[in-house]
Amino acid sequence: MRKAAAALLLLTAACAGGDNTSPALGGGTLVIATGGDPNSLLPPLVGTTQGRQVTDLVYDRLASLGDSLNTLGDGGFIPQLAQSWTWAHDSLSIAFHLNPRAKWHDGVPVTSSDVRFTLGAYRDSSLQSTAAALISSIDSVSAPDSVTAVVWFHSRAPEQFYNATDQMSIIPEHIWKKIPIASWRSSDQANHPIGSGQFRFASWKQGESVTLVADTGNYRGRPKLDRIIWSIAPDFNAALARFLGGETDFFEAIRADAVAQAQSNPNLKLVAFQGIDYSFLQFNLRDPRNPAKPNRLFADRELRRALTMAVDRNSIVRSVYDSLAEPALAGSLRAYPTADRSVPPIPFDIAAAGAKLDSLGWRDSNGDSIREKNGHDLAFNILVPSSSKARTRMAVLIQEQLRRVGVTVGIEPVEFPVFSDRSDKSDYDAEINSIHADPSPSGARQDWATAGIKGGNNTGSYSNPVFDALVDSATAAYDPAARNTLFRKAYRVINDDAPAIWLAEPKAMVGVQRRIHVTGLRPDAWWQHIADWWIPAKERIARDASGAVTTDPAKKNP
């Protein structure tokens, strides 16, 4: 009945004058189930995944990161607005040669002046762009002619190309220069983006949907889909029901407990790919009540190692994720070229953990099954966000496993904003955190090095000068082999120091209706190749009929 109603509505639309004839090169509608609205559609202000998904398709960069996630030099980068580039001999500047066919969606050509304008916008303090700090190595942009943008750097650095290209989406000067920058955030234009990407913005109905349509005259080629719609459903179960019921085509975050249900549906397929998330139980090495003092428990490296030994990470991963995750690597990800799978994790060995705790003076002297030392029980709390079922389950399993060696663990489930606030303030004994990592392994500096303690993500205050030096050297290395060696040495150091119990590296799992042919899911951004996804003409359904739009004035919009 629902399908009949949808078909009837579409028939009505067709009768009302819509052109349902799909172009020969492409066609079809992809409906993506998503949990919320974008926080903004203006690239310098985008902070959420939903916002990135939309703006990455509407706007272009000079070049984008390749599937290998190489951030060193320009290897593997895919040209977007810049069809080629030339490095200066001293590497202090890169001349990007823009594609002369590139146009904004309103038909105005993209010029080097837009690149210069974009840099100024990202840096403007009134915008408070989260990317401003990431492009601090750029000195300026000059525009010797309309299709050449020269990016000048303060100093050369291994990731200078990555910072100059992947961190900035180019925005149109002719649109934004008319609006005072302090008013951008609240301007109507911010919700009606005009970009140069292969999809152009059609509509954003807050709480309902965001719609993009194919830009058929795009300089990078016509996308194979006509239309992409993000259908917003904040409730996970409602979103899942929509997907299972065929109302949406793509579900970006299938959880382990929903896999069997999705697998049993013959119209659906599940696609797993390497993700860039990992979770861990982080110890706070400072006293949460007085950060000037070391933590009475976790400042002791050997105690952290003993607790790690007592936790069976493999069984936790199997229990929580089944086969959809692997045990996490120390401070690293399998997707990184620097990853070292040969680093032996601290082994799971309850007897050895017990012996180590005994040797550290933590013994059960009063027979209450809890170890004590100097009159204090070996007890601590784990902070978890209640919104994450996986992390809550892991906390429960860790609680039980540590109970067996005489450690009392309390679990503090709190709302995500509270979790984040307390984590930022290091207001916890231990927390189960998860990092959606940066494509660059140098993100370890912010996450685990001393530099990340103040203003970074190293809220557990782990600090080891050897680790810091290795990460700094690796980040500054130009030679990939040397970089890999240095990072791998750093991973061994942090593995041995056990500032965290490394728990799970989940595989990213998406659900797709079978008629959608998916190509290339980049670990950090599955949507990057969405312009190449396609729906065979014979498999298209009623909702695949739609109209694409062109910026090419020579072609008439359907």
Next chain:
Amino acid sequence: MLSLLVSRGLQSALIVALVVTFSFLLIHSAPGDPFAGALDNPRVNPAIRANLRAQYGLDRPLPEQYVKYVAQLARGNLGWSFSRGRSVRAVLGDVLPRTLLLMATALVASFLIGVGVATVQVSRRGSALDGFLDRASLFLASMPDFWLAILILLAFSYWIPFFSIGGAVDPVVHDMLPPYARFFDSLWHLILPAVTLTLLYASGIARFQRGALLDVMPLDFIRTARSKGLRERQILLHHAMRNALLTLITLIGLSFPALLTGAVFIEKVFAWPGMGLAMVGAIGARDYPLVIGCVIVGSVLVVLGSLLADLLYRWADPRLRQL
């Protein structure tokens, strides 16, 4: 009448002012970072979040923030929603009509059904039908609203795929439709959430109204009507019903806050993009201005509901007009 309106208007303004103050203090006292959930970029570190807090003045002392908020509220400015990147007024302009549509539909339908069911029960007092309707209304009235909503969603959207699973319109086709088809598309999506809300409130209304009618039926004027030879149906609909209206009016006054609360759960389950859903999201995101904006609108609706009930009392009961 004028003095009543002026007096109730002043009382209402005081109530709304108190609601604004308490909600401002409560939401700002709740632990949590407004920029935690909204920014999942791995490179957005605590320092950047601190800058954002400073940009919105959240690093200032609470009394200073309160005075600033009240001053801007006095100018009709409800503030800026952090989580939605728009003014609170614009957000409410989008979501409030949808909630009002849902509430109004449910309100009218639940009163019609509730009163109808009560009338049937009283006219067939003691029959099997009366017993069945009594147990059914008790069952529905005692069902948690979110549970009933999930059951209805699963039953009519998934197991028997008759209706769309959530949303206010079909995002795929709605914009391509002519106006009349858009209307039917919206209506189609309204049915399940409105039916759920209606079932929840109709059952309560039926039970109250049945009690009110049963209280009226033994009174002298009913006996007089019977002795004059009027038919039972006429007595029930023309005499008893009119005198049992006061209960109904009380229920109208009470139904506004109840419907608003119920709409929060219903909107969440059916992904109905109304004020309830916006408020739930805003609380989770610690979007202070949007939370307070929703609370203000909610309190104004409740106050208006109460005022409407007062006016209806005076219309229905001539004794009150003498006071």
